[in-house]
Amino acid sequence: MAKVFIPSLMQELTDGQTQLDIQGSTVREIIKELEQSYPGVKDRLMDGFKLKGNINVAVDGEVSPIGVLAKVQENSEVHFLPALGGG
Amino acid sequence: MTTTYEPNKVLSNKEFKVVGTRPVRPDGADKVTGRAQYGADLQLTGLLYGKTLRSPHAHANIKSIDFKKALALEGVKAVVSAKDFPETKDTANYGLGDSPMNYFRGNILADKKVLYKGQAIAAVAASSVHVAEAALSLIDVKYEVLDAVLTAPEGMAKDAPILHDDLFTKEFEKQTKVNSNIAEHFQHKMGDIDEGFAGADVIVERTFDTATVHQGYIEPHNVTALWNDDDRIHVWTSTQGAFTVRAAVSEALAVPVSKIKVTPMEIGGGFGGKINVYEDPAAALLSKKAGHKPVKMVMTRAEVFEGTGPTPGSHMTVKMGATNEGKIVAAQANLAMEAGAYPGSPVGAGAMCVFTAYDIANVTIDGYDVVVNKPKTAAYRAPGAPNAAFAAEQVIDEIAEKLNIDPLELRLQNAAKEGTRRADGPIHPRIGCVEVLEAMKEHHHYQSPLTPAKNGGKVGRGVGIGFWFNIGMQSACNISVNNDGTVNLVEGSTDIGGSRASIAMHAAEVLGISYEDVKPQVADTDSVGYTAITGGSRTTFATGWAAYEAANDVKAQLIDRAATIWGVDPDSVEMEEGVLRSKTDTELNMSFKDLSAQLNDTGGPIVGRGAVDPSGIGGSFCGQIVDVEVDPETGKTDILRFTVVQDAGKAIHPSYVEGQMQGGSVQGIGWALNEEYYYSEDGRMNNPTFLDYRMPTSLDLPMIDTVIVEVANPGHPYGVRGVGEANIVSPQAAVANAIKSAVGARMEKMPMNPAAIMEQLWS
């Protein structure tokens, strides 16, 4: 199962849990799975089929260029981060 | 004093032929003869000239706009305002995240409200610039002036005037019902901050304020747009991203991208400030309304200061605790940054970088994005990170002082390594933080005594280290083989500092041919695949990678072709150092040059393609050692000696890497000592000229010594990490620490100009 880190300001949706072990082979599946146990997570992170424009997901420390389509391995870490740009 | 370059500290052990050499750039001859075509140099038949009317107020409602007199002036061909935007969707995205359409368009041409002095309201096209300027003064705008909010703390105050009645604070994307100037609040949390501080023997907490500064590129923004009679739009402009401009024009005008072609002209500096799109959509609208005539718009320097950039002022509190042995056990930051008129300050990036150089178990970081009545901020080289480092790197310095530990030693003791968890969550991959700190410590600058004073002032030394994560994103490249054994390379990254050379070097290395045999060219948006901005230190990394892919594609096709000619299995053929040969039959060999001459008789042309959106991004660390002299009577500070050390992963073209390190450091010095938007109470910038907004000149500086550290990035074929930004992160803090060591004043405000230093000395 992947280790999903819940952003501190989103922990209100996960009963204060900071980390959850979630089954899923892509970020999309992970979010779907999270939504099952913690309703509201999907709306917070996604807009239709995509991550919200101002949110990034990092799998094993790498911000995914393909958003929720990113593959997740058995022991992956998943982080949701504010999106950033550079100069 | 002239010092020679330090030999590079090379840790990557691959051997290269072309990578790592210092050839002359392909656009060099054009740029030293005045032939290079920058945006403002463009001349087209039937050209008209556009000028923008800008708000004289920092915050006001627009009651009415009357163009009658302006339109009556001889030579005036068209006027446009926000009314000319067509109906469209609610959200705009031009490759850099979503923003509400009214905010995006509002920064191009304001609709009912102006939110900063200098905000564009309307534009005029006329037969000459002088006529267009005269017409501006004939446009009658009625305003209802409102109170202005100029800093993050003012904006966050309970009774602050509100900029947007539709802006409600988001808490990590949770929409609250609070209508305020705080667009967003987010938090990173790791460990237990209270427990951490409880275990600390020394705790330092300070609050810092930094002023708004500008990127300061020498070339003003410019655009020429033609809305052709067939409804196709052609835009020639100075930009960091031609595809970004295409998308922005498309979003603003509700015209499909297929009808828009953007030709990126040579660009006279950007540093992040030429990612945002300003006058381009208005120029296109003017062109249409003026009867499909091309319209050229070039900003004045004052327009550049008041209407573009800047990077935010900030208000930050940083608290850190360490044990007597020098282990940092807790760190807390509260970062509030000015977004300018519309949400989107770089506070997220600042938060990501603030403690990233260190391995700290207990961290809390809060970030606030606050709208104020200043121009909408644009990226500026590692946006957000220099502000944060100005705070954190001074607090660390003070801890070192309190514990009586050498400041580099303290940093080394706590340095982040591969496997260290960052406060925002992810774990560091292979990074060069330790290697950079070690190179600083060993450097003869750090080993030698303080540089003697030149003018009888007090001297001091300071250090700092900064991090920038760098980005990847999409790049495309095509390579076609010429029949004389050279190749043409077409890519989409506008070249601001020699990237054509470093990208071409990737291809030359793969093909085993000389750098001179690769002819790179930056193409328009109709001629190359989607390529994201030249920014985020991504160009050599990602577009270089696309060139690497394209060259490998060419190589595979060359091998196939040689195999066909020889009638052997392609698997038995290899290409090394520009020669194709059979692995089994030594008789069968042929140079790339010989093969290229036969292409048209053996199956036709060979074209390789590379299209990437790479992961494997390598963040870069960069540190500075600086000796300053401070005049204790006046507070004037001189830089006596300066050394910058950066991890490049692999320096493809070391001279251009050094150039980035020197340029970024010197921008940091200007930011540290002089640069600032100086505001009147009602929100007018009092110094929108290069005379009063004082950037460093050659006379203000010594040589900037460089050490390139190369801790290869395992995520890139040649080990590249981006180098454009990390170098601006900590010079400000290093200068502050040097001032402290010289005169004992801990600088909580930036710029650290003579007045600020004297204030601190007297307090």
Next chain:
Amino acid sequence: MPATKVHVTTTINGEPVEFLAEPRQSLLEVLRDVVQLTGSKEGCNDGNCGACTVNMDGRIVDSCLVLGVEAEGADIQTVEGIASADGLHPIQQAFLENAALQCGICTPGFLVSSKALLEKEPNPSEERIRMWLAGNLCRCTGYDKIVKAVMAAAKEMAS
């Protein structure tokens, strides 16, 4: 009303040139828009960046601060006049080899200024070069490589 244009006779890069200029037009504007020599750049239009530097009768001037009509009878050299039929001038070559430009927008001004310095003082010190070039802003390079390029050109020209 557009003012009446003035006829001006001048020499630019060794060639006799005649043009018509409005009295309010700067020499920079005339060079770029009337004579079509766009090598001189506009960074500020108020004499503070040096991107528009030209050599006028042996003196370095910011062409944005000179009126076009003042060019009457003058001998002007712009960046376009630095290279010769034999190729690049040593100062141009030195800028390329020393990577003294990044974006290159400041380069025309630096080349015109540095060439004038080396013509007056063939072997300037680092201090002297920094002093001489203080009117030319470069935001990209931090000046290090520019100063080194001028020193390299001095050496090359002496040999």
